Amino acid sequence: MNYIRRISRGWLIFLIIAVVLSIIGCIKAKPQLIKKISPDSFAVVILPDTQFYSKRYPDTYYEQTQWIVDNKDTLNIKFAIHLGDITHDNIPEQWEVADKAHRTLDGADVPYSMIPGNHDMPEMGRFRDTSRYNKYFGPERFLGKKWYGGHMGITNDNNYTFFEWTNLRFMVVSLEYAPTDEALTWAYKLIEQYKDRRVIVVTHCFQTKGGRHKKDCATAYNLEGNGAHTVWQELISKHRNIFMVLSGHVTGVKHKIRRGDAGNEVHEILTDYQDERAELDGIKSGNGWMRILQFNPNENKIHVSSLSVDGVKRFYETDRYNRDPAHSDHAFSFHYDMKTRI
Numbered sequence: 001m002n003y004i005r006r007i008s009r010g011w012l013i014f015l016i017i018a019v020v021l022s023i024i025g026c027i028k029a030k031p032q033l034i035k036k037i038s039p040d041s042f043a044v045v046i047l048p049d050t051q052f053y054s055k056r057y058p059d060t061y062y063e064q065t066q067w068i069v070d071n072k073d074t075l076n077i078k079f080a081i082h083l084g085d086i087t088h089d090n091i092p093e094q095w096e097v098a099d100k101a102h103r104t105l106d107g108a109d110v111p112y113s114m115i116p117g118n119h120d121m122p123e124m125g126r127f128r129d130t131s132r133y134n135k136y137f138g139p140e141r142f143l144g145k146k147w148y149g150g151h152m153g154i155t156n157d158n159n160y161t162f163f164e165w166t167n168l169r170f171m172v173v174s175l176e177y178a179p180t181d182e183a184l185t186w187a188y189k190l191i192e193q194y195k196d197r198r199v200i201v202v203t204h205c206f207q208t209k210g211g212r213h214k215k216d217c218a219t220a221y222n223l224e225g226n227g228a229h230t231v232w233q234e235l236i237s238k239h240r241n242i243f244m245v246l247s248g249h250v251t252g253v254k255h256k257i258r259r260g261d262a263g264n265e266v267h268e269i270l271t272d273y274q275d276e277r278a279e280l281d282g283i284k285s286g287n288g289w290m291r292i293l294q295f296n297p298n299e300n301k302i303h304v305s306s307l308s309v310d311g312v313k314r315f316y317e318t319d320r321y322n323r324d325p326a327h328s329d330h331a332f333s334f335h336y337d338m339k340t341r342i
């Protein structure tokens with residue numbers, strides 16, 4: 001009898017440990033709280049390359065857009081910006097994931113911008129064919145939304161969107177992968193037309209992690225189009241109301257300040273966490289990292305922070321950036337005059 005009792009007690013302990021472990025496994029780590037920095041501040045959220053979420057971890061993509069909706073009021077989120085490479089293989093299953101993720105934003109009326117990256121075209125970008133992107137994120141998805149400005153030609157490859165806070169009026173100009181001459185001319189005229197808007201330019205391939213302009217965006221894939229140095233020379237540097245350029249594509253992070261022809265500061269910010277590997281399986285995912293830009297007009301400052309919706313506490317790609325999310329690679333502030341009229 002003692003023997004049997006000992007065995008069943010052993011089983012009971014085993015069972016309790018198993019239950020406790022499975023409960024711990026089910027409790028997902030929560031993302032750290034991001035505090036609103038001032039009653040008058042507002043936020044813009046950056047969604048860096050989501051390609052591995054569309055491919056393997058759809059729930060992470062869904063959680064990212066849900067986080068934006070959940071924090072819309074507390075952080076006064078005015079806009080969300082996708083940096084391109086929405087999918088990894090440009091196949092319908094992955095577009096369906098992205099579509100579902102962004103329907104969450106549609107449902108809560110959160111304004112957002114999209115652009116195609118090289119992975120959103122056939123063979124990782126060897127053909128400039130964005131028909132799948134346009135099937136899911138074409139102009140008709142956005143027509144009727146008051147924050148949607150419009151697009152070049154019949155596709156949504158190059159588009160512009162608006163957001164406002166008090167008397168501050170912004171325009172986000174999203175440019176196709178390695179923009180063609182036509183796209184640069186279109187954007188030039190558009191930004192001329194909206195001289196009274198503070199402009200953020202978004203294009204998937206722009207900055208290297210060393211802070212240079214990436215020259216081979218087009219040539220790397222045998223595409224007709226322009227490298228970042230031409231985009232800078234012919235477009236960005238020519239307009240004093242452009243104050244920020246956002247890009248992904250190059251795994252890593254960088255914040256570089258350049259001066260446009262009029263002496264205006266242009267903040268070039270590279271964000272791409274796609275090579276972050278999940279601790280459990282070691283497969284590239286991105287670990288749910290996004291960026292939050294908090295604009296504080298009272299102190300003329302923009303505060304950048306990085307947050308993982310998967311609740312991951314550190315970075316793993318040690319050769320690319322510091323592991324601590326509080327390090328200046330991932331969390332930094334800079335001056336931007338929001339008091340003087342432009």
Ligand SMILES: [Zn+2]
Binds near residue numbers: 085117119
């Ligand atoms: Zn890319």
